[in-house]
Amino acid sequence: MTVTAGGTYSAVASRSDGGELDRLDAWWRAANYLAVGQIYLLDNPLLTHPLRPEDIKPRLLGHWGTTPGLTFLWAHLNRVIKRRGIDTLFVTGPGHGGPAVVATAWLEGTYTERFPDVSRDAAGMARLFRQFSFPGGIPSHAAPETPGSIHEGGELGYSLAHAYGAALDNPGLLVACVIGDGEAETGPLAASWHANKFLNPVSDGTVLPILHLNGYKIANPTVLARIPERELLALLEGYGHEPFVVEIAVDEDHLAVHARMAAAMDRIMTSIAGIRARAARGELTERPRWPVLVLRSPKGWTGPAVVDGLPIEGTWRAHQVPLSRVREDPAHLAQLEEWMRSYRPQELFDAEGGPVPELRALAPLGERRMSASPHANGGELLEPLRLPDFRKHMVDVPEPGGATAEATRVLGGWVRDVIRANPSNFRLVGPDEVASNRLQDVFEVTDRQFEGELLATDEHQSPHGRVLEVLSEHLSEGWLEGYLLTGRHGLFTCYEAFIHIIDSMLNQHAKWIKVSRSIPWRRPIASLNYLLTSHVWRQDHNGFSHQDPGFIDHVVNKKSEIVRVYLPPDANTLLSVMDHCLRSRDQINVVVAGKQPAPQWLAPDAALAHASRGIGLWEWASNDAGTVPDVVLACCGDVPTLETLAAVSLLRRHLPELRVRVVNVVDLMRLQNAGEHPHGLSDREYDALFPPGTPVIFAFHGYPWLIHRLTYRRHNHEDLHVRGYKEEGTTTTPFDMLMLNDLDRFHLVADVIDRVPDLGVRYAALRQHMFDERMRCRAHTRRTGEDAPDVRDWVWTG
Template sequence: MTTNALARQPLDPDQLHAIDAWWRAANYLSVGQIYLRANPLLHEPLKLEHVKRMQLGHWGTTPGQNFIYAHLNRVIRQHDLDMFYISGPGHGGPAVVANAYLDGTYSEVYPEIGQDEAGLQRLFKQFSFPGGIPSHASPECPGSLHEGGELGYSLSHAFGAVFDNPELIAACVVGDGEAETGPLATAWHSNKFLDPVGDGAVLPILHLNGYKIANPTVLARISREELEQLLRGYGWTPYFVQGSDPQLMHQAMAATLDAVVAQIRQIRDDARLRGVATRPRWPMIVLDSPKGWTGPKVVDGKPNEGTFRAHQVPISVSESSPPEHLHQLEAWLRSYRPQELFDQHGRLKAELIALAPVGTRRMSANPHTNGGLLLQDLCMPDYRDHAVDVPQPGVSGIGDTRVLGPFLREVIRLNAQQRNFRVFGPDETVSNGLAAVFEATNRQWQAATAPNDEFLAPQGRVLEMLSEHQCEGWLEGYLLTGRHGLFNCYEAFIHIVDSMFNQHAKWLKMTAAIPWRRPLASLNYLLASHVWRQDHNGFTHQDPGFIDHVVNKKAEIVRVYLPPDANCLLSVMDHCLRSRHYVNVVIAGKHPAPQWLAMDAAQRHCSQGIGIWPWASSDEHGEPDVVMACAGDVPTLETLAAVSILRRYLPELKLRVVNVVDLMKLQSPSEHPHGLEDDDFDQLFTRDKPVIFAFHGYPTLIHRLTYRRTNHDNLHVHGYKEEGTITTAFDMTVLNALDRFHLVIDVINRVPQLGEQAAHLKQRLQDKLLQHKQYIDENGQDLPEIRHWMWNAPDAGTLG
């Protein structure tokens, strides 16, 4: 659908002049940010000393974003909309800063950057300058919702923001380069999950300006017919605004936005007032404008505006550049006629100030862009009500996440009225053992349904799409706008969002240091179907490396928890859902597994994060001969099975069992706020005794976390060694030397005083490993003594 500006001209001459003036002012401020350090209003001829020594920034997308922002301001005022702005091509940072300054929010947040000439000079100089602000949309800019340095997540963030925000409209500018990324290309399908009754609306604005850094964009080089068919195929109603003449484009954009707002209201009224249940075709806009619009047409004899050359800094100005570059920059700046826009003191003229929405209707001041302002605590059930009865260590369990499921079900029920908690996952909520949540809610789904579908409804607290990118992006948008959530995923495939996690962790780190930003609910990952129980799916599903990736981020942001059983998982998850401004990674199993701690003991253990298990140890009357440490549910099982063998066959050996729930306890407090003091660490692990550490992930991570500790040289870590296949559950541990037999052999090798008395035991263990291999190859399952092993059984620890 193309808006014909000649047929519909909704702007009267005064409105047209005012919007164009705002646009020129935003463009002027944008160019000033990239280039100027002095003479911000050009009260004197431009000189080299007025120009930054290094010019950084991205001009190409900026004028189009300024154009969009100016027109959104008009419809917000005219229709009293609750709307905010997401800059998908966030490298166009000058645009979001310029508009936040023009509408006054920037100076309110940063009073030193006032609405005068001195404030303008500070605004210009700080941009991409040491001690200043980044060149991308960033946490420092009011109104920014996410870091703009990486492309692809704008649309999924927009949808996450409007879930459960029925009056909110997220105006999401999608760059045509960004549209080539996998996450963005998939995000168009988010409209199949948006409930027009209980959710807000997303207005995508595809900014079709033709080029990336050095190449044309795909969507700009296909026919209009093909592009329209593509967008309609995604389920949208596209409106096209195309051209370069400012006067015609202003009228076309105004008419289009009026039509789009009317269509959004019609969809809402149909659903909310008239009960229309069919999935709507939401409107979107395609803005086809030149890259670097209003910038230099030609630089050094080569076309600039409308080409890839306009992407970053169109003109280089320095002592070594041609003198005409300085004159061309001055002519470019003066083409916006700043004397018509700002008074003699540098303040935006009153008639232009009046264009901006007021108060929190300003997109740069919308409280949803500083979600901590809106954040309310979850109503939490008592997790102890869901405790597993553990009369003695080692009782059988149904699967730790299957115990967690009813707890999450109650979280959903208790927050049903507030509508501020959701579970996100890539079609894995049932598979990961959380099916109990569907006793309280459904999967939200707006597309067609069939009789055999389960738990699909127009409204629900669970959002599932087989795209980790979308689940992550939706959840981030939900959290960034002041709500709570949980992302459950297979451990091996959470790597798909490594880069998205990076950006969110960086956002949390930066916003924690910005006084006017308020803390957000934590980003919580529950990783189930983990490496040690992916025996049936094989090598492709076996990768615990997300932990390594996470611990690279700032210590004040990241937390990693490895609860050994269901009661510990309940305690940990209760803590994570209550926490603020962290990324919490929780790894837990879904398969039947032994339960070790009663709830009171689990609560104490998780509060400490690490501790000795006296009931499994045999060193209570002296220093241990060896420390058996473990982190993770399967490593804990194999460690205790190894301990049972050692206690049966080497009863004089003094053993200490140390279990780690909070992985960051292993670091020193100088490296992580949860870290143990050296004296406390030494008391647990000794200063000179061998430590056999069974770890859920890659062994090198434990060495990395503990390399400064006194006894590090005696630390011997067993973990995942990138060995796997389709096999049995126990054989997965054998392949990686994490099994009980390898652990006992390592103890024999590391404890010098055992000597010859352990030689026969070591031989029996090696024979047992051969027996195991022969048995599984013939029977397709583990040895009975493995499958039926129990800690407290009379024959626990026997080798058959």
């Protein structure tokens, strides 16, 4: 066997005898036959009679183009697994290759184990075919219903990040990640090539990226398939990889192809084993150059070469369904039958329709089957976190407002202890903001993991850290998703405005969880937890580009059983909320908290009770004394809470007879009805806090219409007036930001005067005074560059 510069194979593998190659080819043919059957057939799975129109599905859905390359790779990885006894996870970047991974799971027996009615016989094969992309059946992607999958791939770009997340803290695991050449054009995938700079060759597993170049996406050529070979190899080498290339021509002898592929895989696995052995002995003096496999195969390989006079195999026309009019066109029907019979199914399946013994023997055993890997069903491996007592980190608050603290800095001390107590199954990830977000106490017990060059001026960088920071929200999110899906725990911290970058990734993860919860064999996984800080109300120094609280709106679009949103008003409540989030399963938890010094409102016991309720009447700030109040001042978020209490203080001074009730919301979903969200309040509970007919002035952290959306069915919705962010921002002072959006204390007092009956006429002078105060504060900021001392240094006095 020889390898050219750059790793292109041209010789037959000496270790693979003809019998092994024949068996590999038979397994591959069987998988391809099953894949074609899924796309086309309603019945007649073994072609026991000539195909008839009624054997064909009325709607042909699915993607053939990438499928034969995926089945080819699966076959050769099985060979490696059996020879070397390696635990392997298969990540399918081209998610439209669903027919391939469903076919291989059925061949290996895993599909029948998970779905006994899809048996390994003719009847089960018929069910397998019928259900694919069929009403009441399964999707065309590598979805949660697909054994062995952690990655649907319906939206491209995330496969490699997921693969590296799966490999973290899994030193015995090989993650084979197939990257479609269309996917390789996406931004998230481009950033993910740098993940090899973070993988520790001793304590983490191995990722084998497989760049599957078949030349086309839906209707266009792909970039990496059309650049010169030297440029492609230089790119991959520049990313830090050693490339190995296997190139396949349309009409090439299949045994020769299998021989070259087997040789390439042997060389790759020898390289990986050598790297890991040298790392274990401490002999690596620089970051290893991990292998990357480039497989150039024809799009739609082994499918129809020409249809209706147009070339198909090896072109973009093979992307989806090569023969599109099989029911109505006898020529297409005949061509489909010829195509399926070309795989010689009579050699592959026995009289009952099951794989012949020779094929069954080619699959690894038990959990070594990639379709049965417990890493692809992470809940099977999940161990609860050992969570230290967060109450030991709580701030002493002798009276409301009687202490000052930075909420996320307090949380950082507890997260430090979480990392110490869970040294191999918890990760803190984020885009270069752990210290900026005041969680730097974690560096007392760990470092940032990094395999690149380190300088004497670097701090808290090593190959062994538990913190992963890279300036790509996509890569950070992908790492954490892969880590969670394979049975571990973590926390993503980010500036609030820029978490939007992963909106679509959250969509896909939420959909995965939603479907997984309905599949009995999918075990619950740890929740995806976000800590959003450096938030809209304290990004006054960075300006308008950093001011956006809309991620909350995006999250609440997801299924109610999946999403939770928390806005704790102080450090003690934040600790309780985060402890709850890290204990939860199969959810997406978004926690928004400030990092700046701020008044602390609740003593430890009160914070525990308040966090547990999720919403509560603050009697210490209210003066309605159990009667129906004249007005309810509600607040959600740390800065809106402070402004609400400052407004209450002004009302007590100027309108002491006014009965004011203060309601604070921690769990945003408590505002919904109990029939709409599991955390929702019943109408009776809601009405007890917000009596019908009573004006409610609601100070909210985010966009005000979200509160209206959550409460539009409530009895007193017409009495609800919400203040929040209304897309006004700039580089200014914190209080000026509030005034720009009419969320300041003076405007809240004016809102009370406007909305409580009879106050508007009697207290017009007070209302005017409130706006005079706003003018005074704005003039002060324009003159001095800082907020007026009476606003900046305000304290609650009861």
